[in-house]
Amino acid sequence: MTTDRLSTIFAALAxxxxxxxxxxxxxxxxxxSELAEPFSISLPAIxxxxxxxxxxxxxxxxxxxxxxxxxxxxxPLREATAWMERYRRFWDVNFARLDAHLRAIQQAQSATExxxxxxx
Amino acid sequence: MTTDRLSTIFAALAxxxxxxxxxxxxxxxxxxSELAEPFSISLPAIxxxxxxxxxxxxxxxxxxxxxxxxxxxxxPLREATAWMERYRRFWDVNFARLDAHLRAIQQAQSATExxxxxxx
DNA sequence: TCGTTAATTAACCAATAGGTTATTTATAGC
DNA sequence: GCTATAAATAACCTATTGGTTAATTAACGA
Numbered sequence: 001m002t003t004d005r006l007s008t009i010f011a012a013l014a015x016x017x018x019x020x021x022x023x024x025x026x027x028x029x030x031x032x033s034e035l036a037e038p039f040s041i042s043l044p045a046i047x048x049x050x051x052x053x054x055x056x057x058x059x060x061x062x063x064x065x066x067x068x069x070x071x072x073x074x075x076p077l078r079e080a081t082a083w084m085e086r087y088r089r090f091w092d093v094n095f096a097r098l099d100a101h102l103r104a105i106q107q108a109q110s111a112t113e114x115x116x117x118x119x120x
Numbered sequence: 121m122t123t124d125r126l127s128t129i130f131a132a133l134a135x136x137x138x139x140x141x142x143x144x145x146x147x148x149x150x151x152x153s154e155l156a157e158p159f160s161i162s163l164p165a166i167x168x169x170x171x172x173x174x175x176x177x178x179x180x181x182x183x184x185x186x187x188x189x190x191x192x193x194x195x196p197l198r199e200a201t202a203w204m205e206r207y208r209r210f211w212d213v214n215f216a217r218l219d220a221h222l223r224a225i226q227q228a229q230s231a232t233e234x235x236x237x238x239x240x
Numbered sequence: 241t242c243g244t245t246a247a248t249t250a251a252c253c254a255a256t257a258g259g260t261t262a263t264t265t266a267t268a269g270c
Numbered sequence: 271g272c273t274a275t276a277a278a279t280a281a282c283c284t285a286t287t288g289g290t291t292a293a294t295t296a297a298c299g300a
Contacts, residue, residue, distance in 0.1 A: 007134045014130035015288085019203075026207060032247060045289055047248060052287095066246045066297045074210035081204045083139075087146060088201070090194035135258085152277060165259055167278060172257090186267045186276045 006083060009076040012056035017041070018049050025059060025072040032068055126203060129196045132176035137161070138169050145179060145192040152188055 012018060021035050036046040050070060053059045057076045062069050089099040132138055141155050156166040170190060173179045177196045182189050209219040 004136055006139070007136055010130050010134035011287095014127045014134055016124050016127055017288095019126070022207070026210070033245095041288090042290065043247070044249080044291085048288075051248095063247095063296095068247065072207075072210060074207055077204050077207045078211040081201060081208070084197050084201045084204075087142070087192075087194055087197045090146070090192060091198040131257095137258095153275095161258090162260065163277070164261085164279080168258075171278095183266095183277095186265095188277065 005076075006079065008056045009058070009080050012052050012058055012076075013080070015049070015052075017046075018053055021046075021049060021053065021070075022058060022072060025070060029069045029071040032070070035070065125196075126199065128176045129178070129200050132172050132178055132196075133200070135169070135172075137166075138173055141166075141169060141173065141190075142178060142192060145190060149189045149191040152190070155190065 017039060020038065024030060024035060024038075032043065032046060032050065035050070036043050039046065050059065050061070053070075054061060058073055059070045060073050062071075088095045090096075137159060140158070144150060144155060144158075152163065152166060152170065155170070156163050159166065170179065170181070173190075174181060178193055179190045180193050182191075208215045210216075
């Protein structure tokens with residue numbers, strides 16, 4: 001896997017166990033054992049899943065006594081969503097209609113102005 | 121990688137080359153060579169990236185003569201976005217406000233009705 | 241300080257991913 | 271039928287992933 005941020009985020013999401021962990025954390029912080037409880041895999045495996053999520057910025061962790069608490073960090077999800085939004089016009093009818101409207105406006109502008117902004 | 125659909129989609133998106141290919145296809149269909157042009161990797165490598173995208177349902181392909189044309193298939197992106205939407209309230213202030221409002225309404229309902237629907 | 245609990249790290253393994261070059265398949269054009 | 275072009279497949283290599291068990295670290299509690 002390459003090292004760019006978005007790839008790291010999507011890769012972290014590409015595992016059902018990790019998505020389940022995020023779903024659990026959406027209901028509140030939890031310790032490693034609490035997070036491991038629903039799964040039939042070993043604790044070290046969970047520990048590494050958490051490291052992947054932390055590495056992607058999707059969770060942050062704190063320690064109190066011998067417990068490590070994880071909490072959800074939504075920022076990367078916002079980023080990933082932002083990337084996908086660029087494609088919304090392809091599936092969202094309402095967005096497509098708005099998009100067509102905006103395009104029409106922009107085209108009307110390019111007829112009168114020079115070098116319109118390039119959108120990425 | 122596990123075989124579930126969402127994991128396959130996210131895994132397909134977890135590569136910058138494949139995301140660039142999708143971005144290119146958003147501007148219109150293209151052949152394999154056309155898609156390969158901006159990259160410094162071999163054609164077989166591109167061919168396999170396309171197979172990953174096709175397998176995730178993100179593109180569909182057709183053949184005319186010796187050319188294989190790929191076209192963007194937005195449905196999986198809609199699915200992935202739908203999954204992320206569940207977390208929108210964690211980063212989107214406006215959504216959080218709406219969410220709080222809906223919760224308040226639902227709570228008011230549960231006070232008068234029996235066994236309210238469980239939302240997932 | 242000793243035993244218990246929580247979690248991580250180490251060492252290992254099999255499967256997958258992502259790249260390469262060489263070869264094969266399919267079609268077009270003459 | 272031969273040659274050129276487009277693309278896929280085969281065979282191979284290395285690094286990464288996701289799992290395991292065993293060992294280590296850290297903190298508590300009596």
